[in-house]
Amino acid sequence: GESVGLHLPTLSVQEGDNSIINCAYSNSASDYFIWYKQESGKGPQFIIDIRSNMDKRQGQRVTVLLNKTVKHLSLQIAATQPGDSAVYFCAESAVHDMRFGAGTRLTVKP
Amino acid sequence: NAGVTQTPKFQVLKTGQSMTLQCAQDMNHEYMSWYRQDPGMGLRLIHYSVGAGITDQGEVPNGYNVSRSTTEDFPLRLLSAAPSQTSVYFCASKGGQGAYEQYFGPGTRLTVT
Numbered sequence: 001g002e003s004v005g006l007h008l009p010t011l012s013v014q015e016g017d018n019s020i021i022n023c024a025y026s027n028s029a030s031d032y033f034i035w036y037k038q039e040s041g042k043g044p045q046f047i048i049d050i051r052s053n054m055d056k057r058q059g060q061r062v063t064v065l066l067n068k069t070v071k072h073l074s075l076q077i078a079a080t081q082p083g084d085s086a087v088y089f090c091a092e093s094a095v096h097d098m099r100f101g102a103g104t105r106l107t108v109k110p
Numbered sequence: 111n112a113g114v115t116q117t118p119k120f121q122v123l124k125t126g127q128s129m130t131l132q133c134a135q136d137m138n139h140e141y142m143s144w145y146r147q148d149p150g151m152g153l154r155l156i157h158y159s160v161g162a163g164i165t166d167q168g169e170v171p172n173g174y175n176v177s178r179s180t181t182e183d184f185p186l187r188l189l190s191a192a193p194s195q196t197s198v199y200f201c202a203s204k205g206g207q208g209a210y211e212q213y214f215g216p217g218t219r220l221t222v223t
Contacts, residue, residue, distance in 0.1 A: 009150075034210065042217070043202075049210065049211065091153075098155065
């Protein structure tokens with residue numbers, strides 16, 4: 001079946017460094033991709049999204065890159081801060097279905 | 111706006127008991143959904159609704175029932191709880207046709223013994 005996955009389950013970075021979280025997807029029919037952040041004890045929170053007709057989108061301190069050739073999605077966080085520590089999920093979406101990866105836990109060291 | 115709210119936050123059930131997880135949203139969103147989150151497995155879709163009176167199954171619907179009598183509310187029912195239903199449950203909603211971003215509630219942590 002189709003799946004959304006992540007390359008690394010954990011990522012530890014130094015405060016101030018840039019973070020890169022990767023995601024592989026396998027459903028070539030998905031037309032929308034989203035990154036969510038989930039802090040301990042809370043629900044997922046939308047970070048940034050990208051449509052399949054784009055290869056890059058930037059937000060505040062975050063950039064999402066989409067490589068449809070290799071079905072790869074990445075989230076870049078610039079100048080990572082302690083408040084960025086959380087689990088990050090990628091998700092692929094059709095209109096009535098959203099499939100999530102297992103998540104990567106980002107830890108920011110002071 | 112309160113966004114998406116869920117009650118209770120925590121619940122412990124014995125095997126065979128029934129209960130209803132409540133979900134409400136005040137954003138007038140047509141689409142609502144229920145997910146369960148298990149360690150290492152990500153969020154999995156249980157049921158969803160595209161509007162009042164309309165529900166459909168997601169990836170893991172067995173053991174759960176839903177109904178959607180109003181736009182605001184989307185309760186999830188466990189008729190006979192099983193230990194395999196121990197999980198964290200999230201309700202989410204999103205806007206009208208063409209909307210993709212889902213807004214999640216804070217979750218309900220359910221333990222079935």
